[in-house]
Amino acid sequence: MTPTYYLLLSALLFTIGAVGVLVRRNAIVVFMCIELMLNAVNLTLVTFARLNGDLHGQVMGFFVMVVAAAEVVVGLAIILSIFRTRRTASVDDSNLLKY
Amino acid sequence: MSVMSSALFLAQGGGPLAPAPAPEFSIDPPALTAVWPVLIVLGAACVGVLFEAFLPRHQRWPAQVILSLLALAGAGVALATYLTDAPAGGETAIFDALVVDRPALFLWGTLLALALGSVLLIADRSVEPGGAFVATAAIRPGTVQDRAQVTATGMQTEVFPLTLFALGGMMIFCASNDLLTMFIALEVLSLPLYLMCGLARRRRLLSQEAAVKYFLLGAFASAFFLYGVALLYGYAGSVRLSEISAATAGSDRSDTLLFAGMGLLVVGLLFKASVGPFHTWTPDVYQGAPTPITAFMAACTKVAAFGGILRVLQVAFESTSWEWRGVLWGVAIVSMVIGAILGLTQTDVKRMIAYSSVAHAGFLLIGAIALTEKGLSATLFYLLTYGFTTLAAFGVVSLVRDGSGEATHLSQWAGLAKRSPLVAGVFTFILLALAGIPLTSGFVGKFVVFEAAIDDGMAPLVVVALIASAVAAFFYLRVIVLMYFSEPAADGPTVTVPGAFTTAAITLGVLVTLLLGLAPSFALDWAAGGVFAGR
Numbered sequence: 001m002t003p004t005y006y007l008l009l010s011a012l013l014f015t016i017g018a019v020g021v022l023v024r025r026n027a028i029v030v031f032m033c034i035e036l037m038l039n040a041v042n043l044t045l046v047t048f049a050r051l052n053g054d055l056h057g058q059v060m061g062f063f064v065m066v067v068a069a070a071e072v073v074v075g076l077a078i079i080l081s082i083f084r085t086r087r088t089a090s091v092d093d094s095n096l097l098k099y
Numbered sequence: 100m101s102v103m104s105s106a107l108f109l110a111q112g113g114g115p116l117a118p119a120p121a122p123e124f125s126i127d128p129p130a131l132t133a134v135w136p137v138l139i140v141l142g143a144a145c146v147g148v149l150f151e152a153f154l155p156r157h158q159r160w161p162a163q164v165i166l167s168l169l170a171l172a173g174a175g176v177a178l179a180t181y182l183t184d185a186p187a188g189g190e191t192a193i194f195d196a197l198v199v200d201r202p203a204l205f206l207w208g209t210l211l212a213l214a215l216g217s218v219l220l221i222a223d224r225s226v227e228p229g230g231a232f233v234a235t236a237a238i239r240p241g242t243v244q245d246r247a248q249v250t251a252t253g254m255q256t257e258v259f260p261l262t263l264f265a266l267g268g269m270m271i272f273c274a275s276n277d278l279l280t281m282f283i284a285l286e287v288l289s290l291p292l293y294l295m296c297g298l299a300r301r302r303r304l305l306s307q308e309a310a311v312k313y314f315l316l317g318a319f320a321s322a323f324f325l326y327g328v329a330l331l332y333g334y335a336g337s338v339r340l341s342e343i344s345a346a347t348a349g350s351d352r353s354d355t356l357l358f359a360g361m362g363l364l365v366v367g368l369l370f371k372a373s374v375g376p377f378h379t380w381t382p383d384v385y386q387g388a389p390t391p392i393t394a395f396m397a398a399c400t401k402v403a404a405f406g407g408i409l410r411v412l413q414v415a416f417e418s419t420s421w422e423w424r425g426v427l428w429g430v431a432i433v434s435m436v437i438g439a440i441l442g443l444t445q446t447d448v449k450r451m452i453a454y455s456s457v458a459h460a461g462f463l464l465i466g467a468i469a470l471t472e473k474g475l476s477a478t479l480f481y482l483l484t485y486g487f488t489t490l491a492a493f494g495v496v497s498l499v500r501d502g503s504g505e506a507t508h509l510s511q512w513a514g515l516a517k518r519s520p521l522v523a524g525v526f527t528f529i530l531l532a533l534a535g536i537p538l539t540s541g542f543v544g545k546f547v548v549f550e551a552a553i554d555d556g557m558a559p560l561v562v563v564a565l566i567a568s569a570v571a572a573f574f575y576l577r578v579i580v581l582m583y584f585s586e587p588a589a590d591g592p593t594v595t596v597p598g599a600f601t602t603a604a605i606t607l608g609v610l611v612t613l614l615l616g617l618a619p620s621f622a623l624d625w626a627a628g629g630v631f632a633g634r
Contacts, residue, residue, distance in 0.1 A: 007333075014322075014326055017322070018319075018322075021315070021319050027311060027315065030315055031315065031318070034315070034318045034319055034322055037319075037322035037326070038322055038325065040326070041322065041325045041326050041328075041329045044326070044329040044330070044333070045329045045332065047333075048329065048332050048333035051333070052332075052333075052336045054336070056332070056337070056338070057329075057332060060279055060328075060329075060332070060338070063279060063282070063283060064325065067282070067283065067286045070286065070290060071286070071290065071318055074290045074293055074294055074314065075293075075314055075315075075318065077294070078293060078294070078297055078307070078310045078311055078314050079311060079314075081236070081237075081297065081307055081310075082307045082308065082310075082311050084239050085239055085240050085241070085303075085304065085307060086304075091311070091315065096304060096305055096308055097305060097308055097309060097312070097382075097383040097386055097387050
């Protein structure tokens with residue numbers, strides 16, 4: 001097993017997620033990109049767990065999944081409430097607060 | 100395992116069976132005396148959720164207020180009891196996940212006291228009839244039902260358990276012994292805050308927008324934090340802070356992993372502390388959130404985040420400080436300059452205090468990168484003073500109102516001293532404390548931090564900090580001039596006479612600001628009580 005490939009893949013996924021957060025306009029898609037970043041981290045954790053020969057990394061992966069699920073609950077509630085008000089989930093349209 | 104194999108060996112040997120010792124699979128019961136304050140706060144939060152589920156609507160507000168205040172008082176008593184015989188070097192608790200040492204106890208005490216003031220502001224129903232929170236969050240803003248809820252007397256009492264959950268997360272955050280606990284605590288403190296930001300009774304569009312912005316940027320930052328944790332796990336083979344520290348001391352491991360991991364981790368922490376270039380959410384969220392929640396965020400989140408930053412930098416990365424200190428110098432300068440310069444251009448009181456908090460975060464970071472005992476105690480003291488001052492500031496902001504809610508535009512504050520000399524006087528005192536004028540706690544806080552920084556060879560940084568404080572003092576003084584030397588507008592805002600809760604919260608903040616300015620030695624001694632365990 002060559003861990004470098006897995007680490008590079010997870011770095012690539014993390015970067016795709018980060019770029020997506022910065023360039024996409026729909027709040028749901030932005031949120032999905034954040035989830036992609038969290039899952040890229042999971043891949044890193046599992047790879048290092050294999051490299052180190054212990055289970056800590058895999059256990060941390062479970063913690064990350066639980067946290068991600070909790071984040072979805074809170075995040076979708078917030079995005080839904082603003083969507084019902086404005087009939088749009090675009091983050092560019094929410095611009096009352098500035099300067 | 101060895102007990103089992105020897106037992107098997109005996110059985111196979113056919114000899115007389117010795118009375119084998121009973122296999123002991125029990126684990127030591129975790130020592131809980133040290134962590135009672137956290138358990139009380141989180142337990143009360145769970146009870147609060149049950150209250151929401153089972154109590155009729157009209158009983159919830161009194162029940163939640165009593166429960167929250169009792170929980171804070173109980174946690175304070177537990178903390179004080181533990182302090183009398185706490186081991187000097189600190190101890191770990193709950194399977195080494197938490198470490199309760201002197202700085203952690205100081206931060207817990209600060210957090211509990213600030214949370215008490217915040218809960219009083221949150222519970223107030225005299226300034227805004229029914230409280231600052233929406234009666235039913237599910238109603239769409241702008242509809243007929245929404246106009247009805249503005250005058251309704253109810254509020255979403257879920258705010259109280261959410262506050263307690265956030266407080267519990269903050270207390271765990273600054274006492275974490277490893278980065279995984281720290282990440283979970285970060286989420287436990289953040290998720291309730293995201294929700295509470297969106298629950299304002301008035302100006303609900305602004306409030307919801309603040310919640311979305313805070314949530315998306317906060318989740319983005321915690322992803323960075325988490326990736327940092329993963330890379331450090333790869334570097335050190337463990338996420339325990341002391342083991343990362345041991346791994347950095349003279350090893351041939353990959354520096355790329357160490358510094359990439361540390362950089363990402365620190366970005367996540369600096370975001371929470373609203374430092375420097377990672378502050379973009381701060382003004383928007385401070386302005387849009389309900390003012391009691393802004394007070395809670397500004398005071399308590401800052402304390403918890405800097406508690407975490409101090410612990411991570413001093414315990415895990417002290418031995419590599421040569422490599423990263425220059426970067427954090429830059430971040431501190433950027434933070435102070437952004438806070439001071441952009442604060443000048445603000446026309447909204449809440450945004451102005453938000454930029455002031457960015458500048459203050461820069462000053463705090465100076466103390467945090469002075470990796471000495473003095474730097475630690477100075478930063479802790481500064482957190483204490485800043486928390487109480489900013490709590491009182493937002494308490495006063497919530498009192499100046501017009502027909503549409505709080506009058507936060509600066510032009511509406513013109514001539515306030517003629518309408519209400521007392522409120523103008525209190526706010527002047529708070530602004531002077533934020534500016535760092537002598538006889539206020541802000542002066543003592545800045546003094547000890549800058550002194551520690553000079554002792555640690557950071558004189559150029561202190562010069563920049565002094566210039567930034569001078570620039571920042573200008574926009575505080577501008578508000579004072581506006582309040583005292585302008586004619587009040589004819590249709591200007593009125594100053595609400597606050598009820599007991601808000602009065603108590605503002606009095607608490609102002610009294611502590613004054614006392615720590617006049618007689619700081621008691622609190623300074625307490626802050627200097629010890630260093631982080633594992634250093």
